[in-house]
Amino acid sequence: MSELLKTGVPDFSNWSCPLPLVGYPTIVMGHGGGGKLGNELVEHLFLPSFRNPALENLGDAALLDVQAGKIAMSTDSFVVQPLFFPGGNIGELAVNGTVNDLAVSGAVPRFLSASFILEEGFPLAQLAAIVGSMAKAATTAGVKIVTGDTKVVEHGHGDGCYINTAGIGVVREGIQVGPHRAQAGDVVLVSGTIGDHGMAIMSVREGLEFESQIRSDCAALNGMIGDVLNVARGAVHAMRDPTRGGLASTLNEIAQSSRVGVVIDEASLPVRTEVQSACELLGLDPVYVANEGKAVFFVAEEAADTVLALLRAHPLGREAARIGQVTAQHKGMLVARTAMGSNRVIPTQIGEQLPRIC
Amino acid sequence: MKYLTEFRNGEIAQRMAREIHSVATRPWKIMEVCGGQTHSIIRNGIDQMLPAGIEMIHGPGCPVCVTPLELIDKALAIAAQPGVIFCSFGDMLRVPGTEQDLFQVKGTGGDVRVVYSPLDAVELAANNPDREVVFFGVGFETTAPANAMSVHLAKRRGLKNFSVLVSHVLVPPAIEAILQSPGNRVQGFLLAGHVCSVMGYWEYPPIAEKYGVPLVVTGFEPLDLLDGIRRTVIQLEAGRHEVENAYSRVVTFEGNRAAQKLLSEVFEVSDRAWRGIGVIPKSGWKLSEAYREFDAEERFEISGIHTEESALCRAGDVLRGAIKPAECAAFGKECTPRHPLGATMVSSEGACAAYFNYGRFLSAEELASAGSALTGAAHE
Amino acid sequence: MVLLPEYKVVAMCLAIPGKVEEISFNGLIRVGRVNFGGVVKNVCLDYVPEVEVGDYTIVHVGFAISKIDEETAKQTLEDFRTLGLLDEELASEEEAFARAAKAPQSRCPDGSCGEK
Numbered sequence: 096m097s098e099l100l101k102t103g104v105p106d107f108s109n110w111s112c113p114l115p116l117v118g119y120p121t122i123v124m125g126h127g128g129g130g131k132l133g134n135e136l137v138e139h140l141f142l143p144s145f146r147n148p149a150l151e152n153l154g155d156a157a158l159l160d161v162q163a164g165k166i167a168m169s170t171d172s173f174v175v176q177p178l179f180f181p182g183g184n185i186g187e188l189a190v191n192g193t194v195n196d197l198a199v200s201g202a203v204p205r206f207l208s209a210s211f212i213l214e215e216g217f218p219l220a221q222l223a224a225i226v227g228s229m230a231k232a233a234t235t236a237g238v239k240i241v242t243g244d245t246k247v248v249e250h251g252h253g254d255g256c257y258i259n260t261a262g263i264g265v266v267r268e269g270i271q272v273g274p275h276r277a278q279a280g281d282v283v284l285v286s287g288t289i290g291d292h293g294m295a296i297m298s299v300r301e302g303l304e305f306e307s308q309i310r311s312d313c314a315a316l317n318g319m320i321g322d323v324l325n326v327a328r329g330a331v332h333a334m335r336d337p338t339r340g341g342l343a344s345t346l347n348e349i350a351q352s353s354r355v356g357v358v359i360d361e362a363s364l365p366v367r368t369e370v371q372s373a374c375e376l377l378g379l380d381p382v383y384v385a386n387e388g389k390a391v392f393f394v395a396e397e398a399a400d401t402v403l404a405l406l407r408a409h410p411l412g413r414e415a416a417r418i419g420q421v422t423a424q425h426k427g428m429l430v431a432r433t434a435m436g437s438n439r440v441i442p443t444q445i446g447e448q449l450p451r452i453c
Numbered sequence: 454m455k456y457l458t459e460f461r462n463g464e465i466a467q468r469m470a471r472e473i474h475s476v477a478t479r480p481w482k483i484m485e486v487c488g489g490q491t492h493s494i495i496r497n498g499i500d501q502m503l504p505a506g507i508e509m510i511h512g513p514g515c516p517v518c519v520t521p522l523e524l525i526d527k528a529l530a531i532a533a534q535p536g537v538i539f540c541s542f543g544d545m546l547r548v549p550g551t552e553q554d555l556f557q558v559k560g561t562g563g564d565v566r567v568v569y570s571p572l573d574a575v576e577l578a579a580n581n582p583d584r585e586v587v588f589f590g591v592g593f594e595t596t597a598p599a600n601a602m603s604v605h606l607a608k609r610r611g612l613k614n615f616s617v618l619v620s621h622v623l624v625p626p627a628i629e630a631i632l633q634s635p636g637n638r639v640q641g642f643l644l645a646g647h648v649c650s651v652m653g654y655w656e657y658p659p660i661a662e663k664y665g666v667p668l669v670v671t672g673f674e675p676l677d678l679l680d681g682i683r684r685t686v687i688q689l690e691a692g693r694h695e696v697e698n699a700y701s702r703v704v705t706f707e708g709n710r711a712a713q714k715l716l717s718e719v720f721e722v723s724d725r726a727w728r729g730i731g732v733i734p735k736s737g738w739k740l741s742e743a744y745r746e747f748d749a750e751e752r753f754e755i756s757g758i759h760t761e762e763s764a765l766c767r768a769g770d771v772l773r774g775a776i777k778p779a780e781c782a783a784f785g786k787e788c789t790p791r792h793p794l795g796a797t798m799v800s801s802e803g804a805c806a807a808y809f810n811y812g813r814f815l816s817a818e819e820l821a822s823a824g825s826a827l828t829g830a831a832h833e
Numbered sequence: 834m835v836l837l838p839e840y841k842v843v844a845m846c847l848a849i850p851g852k853v854e855e856i857s858f859n860g861l862i863r864v865g866r867v868n869f870g871g872v873v874k875n876v877c878l879d880y881v882p883e884v885e886v887g888d889y890t891i892v893h894v895g896f897a898i899s900k901i902d903e904e905t906a907k908q909t910l911e912d913f914r915t916l917g918l919l920d921e922e923l924a925s926e927e928e929a930f931a932r933a934a935k936a937p938q939s940r941c942p943d944g945s946c947g948e949k
Binding site: 301362371372375378424428433434435436437438439440441442 | 454457461462463466467495496497498499501502569675801809810811812813822
């Protein structure tokens with residue numbers, strides 16, 4: 096079974112698939128039917144990859160032991176195109192995305208479900224690679240994938256593969272964070288460079304070539320966030336991972352939720368050179384471009400330096416930066432001080448600037 | 454990026470702004486013609502850095518915005534035809550025609566494709582001999598060389614299934630039209646730097662002379678814009694009206710000879726209707742006799758188009774510089790980039806889009822005091 | 834069936850500077866491999882026959898339309914840097930940003946943060 100994780104290609108020798116599949120293994124309608132073919136997919140692909148007792152019971156529901164406390168639950172569906180991109184694929188996006196939503200809510204992520212909607216004709220080898228990545232991401236994040244589902248739709252629908260993950264975690268004791276908790280005087284920190292994921296996707300779609308390829312920053316942030324919360328505890332008022340709509344949309348959301356104004360210093364935003372250049376070329380603004388491995392923190396002023404140091408001490412937060420502050424003025428709005436010294440309002444992203452980004 | 458980032462230096466920009474403050478003694482109204490310059494001014498807050506009396510008036514420098522509604526409707530009709538692959542630049546997709554836009558035509562089965570370069574459209578034609586490939590050739594003089602080369606290459610390759618829907622407009626006639634219009638308030642112009650990199654600036658001295666206005670060739674980055682404005686103000690204060698080149702690292706007096714040569718072969722001057730402004734004589738280009746076979750308007754005889762502008766839309770007033778986008782009653786309400794009433798709200802060079810996307814919703818005072826919350830933030 | 838994005842966002846007057854790293858001929862046009870701050874694209878060089886490898890050029894919709902004169906660029910920057918350095922009476926920054934108050938327009942793009 097470790098073959099799967101090594102090569103991304105399953106061992107078909109024990110499968111009872113009809114002949115065509117052995118030569119060109121692809122998904123057929125039967126794989127979603129809950130019958131023999133579907134069971135084979137579970138037995139030979141999902142189970143070995145996600146290996147854990149809760150899953151192996153194969154009940155209609157996973158029965159889980161969870162410590163007492165408040166449960167956090169989150170779900171997300173992933174429809175990214177292309178499925179495979181520099182720095183990752185839809186699988187690890189699906190795992191890390193839900194892990195991160197739980198983490199920024201102040202919870203310790205524990206268990207995930209994984210549901211697949213596959214297109215008839217989707218290559219099994221690609222599915223195996225995706226599933227392998229999910230297994231690896233889950234292990235890294237310290238979560239288990241304990242239940243799931245597979246449906247198959249006719250060729251021409253489904254764009255290959257859609258994935259939904261739902262996750263539960265246990266809220267850390269004494270931690271109260273939320274988008275409505277930012278306060279005037281709070282410092283705004285970001286854990287690293289912005290725009291990497293979105294531009295990695297765009298570079299594939301636009302056929303852009305780079306001196307040094309932009310890679311998605313897809314990563315599980317619960318370890319880094321744990322480091323921060325263990326020390327700073329109540330000083331962290333709000334956290335969020337700026338995915339669709341980028342940093343700008345996230346900061347606008349928190350400004351509106353908390354009924355405060357947010358001011359950022361454009362010159363302090365960490366952006367990779369290639370990302371900036373690609374944005375210039377395509378007429379995009381990095382503040383609106385999706386991230387999949389970054390978090391923003393709204394921290395009480397007196398704890399800001401400590402939190403920044405904690406972030407920078409973590410491999411995923413080396414380029415963390417202090418980017419702005421919360422103010423009582425212009426409630427609900429995000430304002431940026433440009434390099435020119437002038438101010439401009441940065442509105443929430445209008446519509447879908449970059450469709451199918453995650 | 455080299456030759457870009459250096460011209461965005463904030464410290465130098467602020468010093469240049471102070472220079473302008475020290476030389477300006479009276480109010481002046483300056484127009485920048487190019488939409489790209491409008492966007493840069495609004496995005497970087499250049500207008501906020503100027504003395505109170507200096508007003509930047511945004512001109513009709515948006516070729517998508519000035520393309521007549523009738524031509525947009527023709528484009529939509531062509532794109533909807535079976536067998537046609539309709540190619541255009543990205544921001545054309547949401548420009549509203551009378552009934553719909555290209556994006557909707559695509560949604561109902563039209564083969565509409567976004568291309569980065571007109572050469573991509575030529576390749577499509579070569580690779581799809583059984584389809585009619587139409588390219589929407591919209592632009593000022595900056596884009597014309599690219600379109601000219603595409604048509605020229607299509608002719609060299611003997612492609613019979615390629616055509617261009619031409620909507621080319623020229624800057625000098627537009628500037629004259631503005632100067633001639635009754636109630637004109639513009640006293641000086643920033644000339645479009647990249648238009649001039651193609652055409653040079655030999656066309657402008659007669660205009661400066663005839664109307665007594667300073668004309669300064671200006672680039673697009675903050676320092677370039679501030680320099681262009683500074684030179685214009687100095688001329689205005691001194692009562693001079695000359696043509697100056699503030700973008701000399703890219704622009705020469707005669708311009709790009711190779712481009713001009715092919716342009717004169719492929720195109721000929723014609724009258725053009727400018728949406729929101731009206732017909733300006735000799736203000737556009739159409740394909741010359743030798744290349745007329747590639748004209749999509751002739752190839753696809755579209756008739757029976759009924760055009761109707763939105764009653765609420767004031768794009769014409771915005772394009773002429775009569776009002777600022779935020780002064781339109783529909784701005785941000787009935788008209789947003791997601792539901793635009795006119796092209797100026799959706800084109801990447803449209804003034805309304807610039808005001809909306811760069812959030813010109815606070816008053817100038819609120820904007821000025823907004824940044825004061827940043828105390829010793831973030832310079833690590 | 835794979836959906837390519839509807840929005841290939843290309844700003845029209847967007848002409849940006851890049852460095853020519855390689856030049857070749859594709860049978861029809863002279864093609865340059867141009868590096869824009871780390872992004873590399875193929876560009877038609879037919880309009881700038883004087884441009885060589887190592888030169889900088891302005892590119893618009895896949896075509897180089899002008900060579901950047903590097904000496905002039907350096908001089909321009911130098912002129913900018915020295916501008917205003919000798920001027921003793923510098924206006925304050927606040928003055929630079931103050932403008933005649935204009936009536937506020939709408940509050941937020943979606944009207945959600947309506948109150949003052």
